[in-house]
Amino acid sequence: MSQASSPMIYVCITCRRAGEPDAEPRPGALLADATEQAAVGTGVEVRRLRCLANCTRGPSAAMRCNGSWTYVFGGLDAGNADALVAGAKLLAGASDGILPWRGRPEILKRTLIARVPPSDFIESEP
C-alpha cells in the first residue's frame, strides 16, 4: 500500500448545525479554522471544501492518507480540532490503512459516519 507524504483532513466549510439559525461564520468554517491551527507543525495537511454531503449530521470532516481507508465524521465542532489532527496522525502510522480503535480519540469513536476503502481494496474473504 502506498502512503502519502502527508495525512490529510478535509473539512466542510459550509456545514451548519442542524436546527440552528444560519449564522456566519458557519460552524464548519470555524472547525476548519481550528483544525488548520491545530495542524500547524504536525505534518498534517488541512483542506477546506464544500461539501461532504453529510449536511444533516454536520459539521463534517474526512481524513485519509494515500492508500488508507477514508473516514467521515459528523456532529463535530471547533473543540474537536485537536482530535482530528491526532486521528490523522494515527491513521498515517497505520500500516494496514485502518484507523486503529485503540488510541483513537474518543470523539472519533462516537462520531464516525462512514468509511470507504482505497481504490485498490479487495476484501480478503468476500
Next chain:
Amino acid sequence: MSQASSPMIYVCITCRRAGEPDAEPRPGALLADATEQAAVGTGVEVRRLRCLANCTRGPSAAMRCNGSWTYVFGGLDAGNADALVAGAKLLAGASDGILPWRGRPEILKRTLIARVPPSDFIESEP
C-alpha cells in the same frame, strides 16, 4: 482527472437493517448479490466488503471511479441494485468526477450518506 477503466460499486455484506432480527443471509449480502447480477455486462465492477461503518443506516454501498468523488449510500435494499449500477455508469461519464443530480436515480438522491473527494482534490475557492 484520471478515470479508471471500470466504475466500481462497493457493497457492505455485513449490513443488516436497523431493528430487524439478525437473519441470514444479511440484507447487505442480498444487496451485493443483486448488484452483481445487475452489473453483468455493464462494465461496472462490484466488490463485496465488510464494512463501510454506516451500520446504523444500512444496508450500505459506495461508488467511485478513479479520480471521481466517492459516494456512500444507506438504507438500501436488493431492489436498488439497478439504480446503483445506473448511478455508477452515470458517475463514470462525469468529466468533473461529480455524480450528476440530473438523471440520477431517485433512490440515489434520497439515500446519500456522504461523499468524499479524490485525493488530489483542492477546492477552487476555499
